[in-house]
Every structure is written in structure tokens, then in C-alpha cells.
Amino acid sequence: MGGGLTMTIDPTYEPREGLTHRDADWSGLNVLVVGLGVSGFAAADALAERGARVTAVSRDVTEAIRERATILEILDIDVRLGPEHLGRPPEGTELIVTSPGVPPHDPLMLAAATAGIPVWGEVELAWRMRPREGAAPWLTVTGTNGKTTTVTMLASILQAAGLRATAAGNVGTPLLEAVLHPEPYDVLAVELSSFQLHWQRSISAVASAVLNVAPDHIDWHGSYAEYLRAKGKIYENTHIACIYNVGDIQTEQLVMEADVVEGCRAVGFTTGIPAPSMLGVVDDVLADRAFIEQRQRSAAELCTIADLQGDGPPVPPHYVANALAAAALARAYGVGPLAVRDGLRAFRPDRHRIAEVATARGIRWVNDSKATNPHAAAAAIRSFDSVVWIAGGLLKGADVDSLVEEMHSRLRGVVLLGADREQIAQALARHAPEVPVVDIAETDTGAMDLVVAAAARLAQPGDVVLLAPAAASMDMFTNYASRGDAFEEAVRRHVEASGGDA
Template sequence: MGGGRRMTLEPNYEPRPGLTHRDADWSGLHVLVVGLGVSGFAAADALAERGAHVTAVSRDVTDVITERGRILEILGVDVRLGPEHVHTPPEGTELVVTSPGVPPHDALMLAAATAGIPVWGEVELAWRMRAREGAAPWLTVTGTNGKTTTVGMLASILRAAGLRATAAGNVGTPILEAVLHPEPFDVIAVELSSFQLHWQRSVSAVASAVLNVAPDHLDWHGSYAEYLRAKGRIYDNTHIACVYNVADLQTEQLVMDADVVEGCRAVGFTLGVPAPSMVGIVDDVLADRAFVEQRQHSAAELCTLDDLRGDLEAVPPHYVANALAAAALARAYGVGPIAVRDGLRAFRPDRHRIAAVDVPGPVRWVNDSKATNTHAAAAALRSFDSVVWIAGGLLKGADVDGLVQEAASRLRGVVLLGRDRAEIADALARHAPDVPVIDVAATDTGAMDLVVAHAARLAQPGDVVLLAPAAASMDMFDNYGARGDAFEEAVRRHVIGEGA
């Protein structure tokens, strides 16, 4: 770790000296806020409250956005809705604060760069809106998959240690809301996407983790190298520990390339027996050889695999890896082993993540609609031996060949849906030509009933029908949650109908 800071060809990142805390002089600063989702609304509100001249623009015009615009107008914000307002910054703009969904090649972002206007993301703004003294430290997590689960586990561990803690960032609650909460937190577990990390430069976490990296969002970043560069930014300026995945050499390389605070350590997590400065598994025990005094010869027991089980039928390997990463971050912050155990015992994963649908019968139905990329789908498929796989949607430029090749021996059959299903079908023809494939072209509200009916015909007793689409959902559904709900409802209709 170390080396010099990464050289970047970008405009001055400081629109005004001293904007490093919420009580700095923000007054009169001309700021353009791009996007009026929850994070954009929070940014415009916080800046206006501190006397900045705020213009807020949104390409989308929905009822929710219109209502947010009305509220901001009352606060003195100049709100401009519609695509005609998102091409160039208004004259006199000194800072652009962008929502994470806006890519760097967007016309407005390119115009800002050409004009030499600094661009911050919501995370950068949130870091600079922390209190001057006594601000809650951040423990940060990114990765292609597992971020939300790991951050949830981490927050549960921190609360078990008696700390006032929350999960925020990409997980749902805007990080700016957590930072400005009227009842300050002791510590914040922060989930960061590659979109958010692309725009941040100042965050200095106590401990940070990259869980894994695989090609994703290449349409947004432009290349895998740029995606990796964004992920690696999470390690920059870390104080105590950079947590990496021993099984993913790219994450370790990102640590090695990072410019960290002097004295920061690299801490690995592994599903094998941990070496010194790692956390891992000894028999069925999660063990810490990183944050104990005699780590060359001893380890601290954190919990058992059974402690992780909760409501799960089985504990998938990637779930154990998430628990190890969360434990490492908490231990870096000084949390004791008992609180790690209690927090992991108490944690329950969110819906749509390897969630069994509670229906009777010899076939198990599993909803992993959150598997919106190939890496997540591969982890889900590895969890079962004989699978009828439901896949398809928006692939976002991802290559599915490796996923299909690895999963081929586990596949009883495949049912495809969504816009980019032909790419998966082509990969199946190359790497699993003997596996039956059913193509569902329908995109209406009854499409999932067709998918489930076809999957049921392919499945045999003991099989798992797994919704792990390897793709985003927005071609057919509002989000992955709506897709998962549609799957579960269709399964219940099918099973109850068959049993009637």
C-alpha cells in the first residue's frame, strides 16, 4: 500500500477553500444539483439550508419528483424539470453535485468538465457536510456483489456492541441524511456503489472493504479498468484496515495500489484457514487472526457457522464471506468478539436474496432477484446441485459465457425472459447444448406465470427452481424487488393451483 496519489486529469475539485464541514461558508455558492431522487433532494435541501444558491434539474418528471420540486422551491431552490434542462450548467455555476445514476459521459457532466467546474457526488458532499468536531466515523463497503448484506451485518454487529449505528449510502438511506441526522450516530456503516465512488475523493474511512470485483456496469464506466479504478477509491485515505478478499486477487491489488493513511493494515478474509492478518474459517468457526495480540500463534473465535444460519435452509459460501468481511470491519473499529457473534446471530438478510418461497412440494423455489449481474448469479448457482435456472433481463454489457460455462453441469433446464435473453441463449448453445432451454418472449404482467409454469415442467423432485437473472430488471419491472415479488406470487399461484 502507498505510493503517490493517483494522478488524474480533472478540474480543480475545490470550488471554494475550506468546504470541509457543515459549518463552513457555503453561503452564496452557486451549485447545480443534478437529479431529484432521494439523494438529489437531500443534497439540494442541505445546500439551500446553508445559504447556497441552488439550481436543481431532473431529466425525469414524475409525480414524486414534481412534489419534491415544489418543496425545494419553497426553500428557495430554482427547480427545472425536463430533458431540456440537463445539457449545460447554468451560467455562473461553481459546483455540480450529481446523483449516482448520471454517468461521466453524460452531456451535462462533459460540459461541466469542459468548463472546469468541479463535480461532486452525493457521497463527497456528505463527507464534507459532517460536523467539524466529533463526526461519526465511517466503515465503508463496496463490491460487485454482497454489499447490502455485508453492510446490514456490520450495522447489526455495531448495534450489538451498544453503539448507535445505522446502514446508509447505496443501501437505501441517503448518506447525507445519516450525516445530518438530528440525533448523531456513533458510527455509520456505508455501502458505496461504483457510481458513487467514481465521484468521491475526500472520504477517509476508519476501515474499508472491497468484497469482490467482476465486470459490471461497463456501459456506465466505459471499461472494466475504469470500473476497477472506481472500486479501488474506497481504500484511499483509510486509517486502520483495508479489508480484501483473499480469493479475489484483484481486491488485494486494489489495496496495494491505494494511498492510505500511514499505519493502515491490509486484512484478508478467506473461506479457508486464516493466516496471520486474516479472518477465516477453522472447522466450523469464524476465526480472527488479524485483531488479536498473538496472531502468529492464536486466533479469536467470532461465531460458528450455525450462528449465521438464522432462517436460511443452508448457509451459502458467499454469505459466510460477507459475514467475515463485516466482522473484520467491526473488529478494526474495536468491537469485541461477543458483539460480532451476537450481531451476526441477530441479522436477517433482506428479501430477494437467496430467499426460499414458502410453498409445499418436492421442488424448492428460490428467489434471488437481487442477482442483477453475472457474478451474483454465479454465487447463487453454486449454492445448489441441480437447478432449473430462470435468467434474463438487462445485461448492461456483461459477458455471460463464463457464467454459463461454470454453471452448465448444475443445470436441469433454463427458462429465459427479458430483453437480452438471446445472449444467454447463445451462451447456453455453446457451453450447455444438451440443457433444455425455454424462451419466454412475453413482457406483460402475465409473463412470470408463464416462466414459472415452464420451470415447473422442467423441474424434478429434489431440484431447485432458482430466479437468479444475472441481469437488471428495468426492461420489464420497476426494480429487482418487483421482479422478485412477481416470481413469488406466480409460484404461489402455480403451487396452490396444482394442489387444488
């Protein structure tokens, strides 16, 4: 069965009345926790501490999972490791708390739907584990690309305002850990993936943002419509402002379709000149025309493009867009312009995001391993005029034709690696037949050296060799960071062997 299953469970159904805060009556509740990663372990521990009867299952059996299982067993949690335990929920299960990687068409989730057992993600559980009074408000972010940059920018701004804040959720501090921290946070900057949003139903953020939407994770969601629906859930029950991307009409449409708290505003961000109720750019100044009284006739200066750049290379447009979205969320929370400026000045991006690795013989080498889908790869390629593109990996059901068609004039050449490289090769043959392509079939640890050597042969002075795979990394690497590390190490070896920087 495909991934587009619509759960038949009544979305208002509760396993027990009143499970809306950490001090509710969780005792004796029969809960199945699926997955023993960091979030699954935290969920099982938190539930058991409150008297729930917890069974924890994990398809994977790694050394780290065995260690977590040992700890949970000491806490009288029934732990079952191996795929044979994920067919059906145990008899008497009243609630399932699942890790975000488990899709709705998984046999266990289908069995839960048939049995009428409610399913929460760990984000839903975290929301319900907040204190009854004085809980830290959430500022939430999703999008196909730019989530982590925006959330960590937002955390930097909040901290610059003197608030005890952290980036949590799909990045940084695990959300349950942040919610249950013995020293409470003032506010949380929360990154939410489409997987996490699929299972949530109660979150009510102060402000929320969808940065952009493009086809991704179709294999998990079953269709682009379901993926969009999951992304749009972030706007539900938002209190102050729904932040949307003026340049991506789908994000504004998701705001229009959302059921928000009365009085919540729609606030756009744009890398162009902002209209009233927007943030944008005027003469290299990031300007706010949304969260000021005289927004019809004036704007508040937040920072300059130079503030974002610091001592680094020029910042690409999508980086400016991320900064505007982070600023909008912070301003919705009441943070002043000076704290926005100071937070953005202090922020430093992930080194796997359009990160300069080296310049040698007039050729720049750039690592954007975090570009794990075509939309992100397009944003990276658009930042440069002449690119030798390194691409390939697991496409996750995404289509690359529009990416190649749009970007082919910027491509000096392409080097392909990974499981789905043939799909990219076919798109190149259709839309960019004049662009030279090198196919690297090897998948061992030396493959990246072959990739770098091939890219060096294609590149000319003034070109950028860009690792922006448009695909996930798990076919060859542990994650996008290990792929980026392998690329950077291979580039350094190549530069050293060719005589160093020039």
C-alpha cells in the same frame, strides 16, 4: 462518445477554499444539483440551508419529483424539470452535485469537464457536510455483490455493541440524512456503489472493504479498468484496515495500489483456514487472526456457522464470506467478539437473496432476484447441485459466457425472459448445448406465471428452481424487489393450483 471518459478537471480543484465541513462558508456558492431523487432533494435542501444559490434539474418528471420540486421552490431553489435542462450547466455554476446514476459521458458531465467545473457525488457532499468536530466515523463497503448484506450485517454488529449506528449510503438511510441527523450517530456502516465512488475524492474511512470484483456496469464506466478504478477508490485514505477477499486477487491488488494513511493494515477474509492477519473459518467457527495480539499462534472465536444459519436453511459460502467481511470491519473499529456473534445471530437477510419461497412435489423454489449481474448469479447457482435457472433482463454490457461455461454442469434447464435473453441463449448454445432452454417473449404482467410454469415442466424432484437473473430488472419491473415479488406470487399461485406443498 463511450463511458470511459477521463475527466480533465484537476482533482484537487476546489470551488471555494475550506468546504470541508457543514459550518464552512457555503453562502453564495452557485451549485447545480442534478437529479431529484431522495439524495438529490437532500443535497439541494442542505446546500440551500447553508446559503448556497442552488439550481436543481431533473431529467425525469414523476409525481414524487414534482412534489419535491414544489418544496424546493418554497425554499427559493430554482427547479427545472425535463431533459431540455440537462444540456449545459447554467452560466456561473461553480459546483455540480450529481446523483449516482448520471454517467461521466453524459452531455452535462462532458460540458462540466470542458468548462472546468468540479463535480461531486452526493457521497462526497455528505462527507463534507459532517461536523467540524466529533463527526461519526465511516466503515465503508463496496463490491460487485454482497454489499447490502455485508453493510446491514455490520450495522447489526455495531448495534449489538451498544453503538448508535445505521446502514447508510446505497442502502438504508440516505447518507446526507444520516450525516445531518439531529441525534448524531456514533458510527456509520456505508455501502458505496461504483457510481458513487467514481465521483468521490475526500472520504477517509476508519476501515474499508472490497468484497469482490467482476465485470459489471461496463456501459456506465466505459471499461472494466474504469470500473475497477472506481471500486479501488474506497481504499484511498483509509486509517486502520483495508479489508480484501483472499479468494479474489484483484481486491488485494486494489489495496496494494491505494494511497492509505500511514500504519493502515491489509486484512484478508477467507472461507478457508485463515493465515495471520486474516479472518476465516476453522471447523465451522468464524475465527479472527488479525485483530488479536497473539495472531501468529492463536485466533479469536467470533461465531459459528450455526449462528449464521439460525432456523433457516444452510447458508451458502458467499454468505459466510459476507459475515467475515462485516466482522473484519467491526473488529477494525474495536468491536469485541461477543458483539460480533450477537450481531450476526440477530441479522436476517433481505428476502430477495437466495430466499426459500416454497417446496412442492420435491422441488424447491428460490428467489435471488438481487442477483443482478453474472457474478451474483454464479454465486447463487453454486449453492445448489441441480438447478432450473430463471435468467434475463438488462445485462448492462456484462458477458455471460464464463458464467454459463462454469455452471453448465449444474443446470437441469433454463427459462429466459427480458430484453437481453438472446445474449444468454447464445452463450448457452455455445457452452451448454445439451441444456434445454425455454424462451419467454412476453413482457406483460402475466409473464412471470409463464416463466414459473415453464420452470415447473423442466424441474424434477430434488431440483431447485432458482430466479437468479444475472441482469437488471428495469426492462420489465420497477426494481429487483418487484421482480422478486412477482416471482414469489407466481410460485404461490402455481403451488396452490398444483395441490399445495408436498
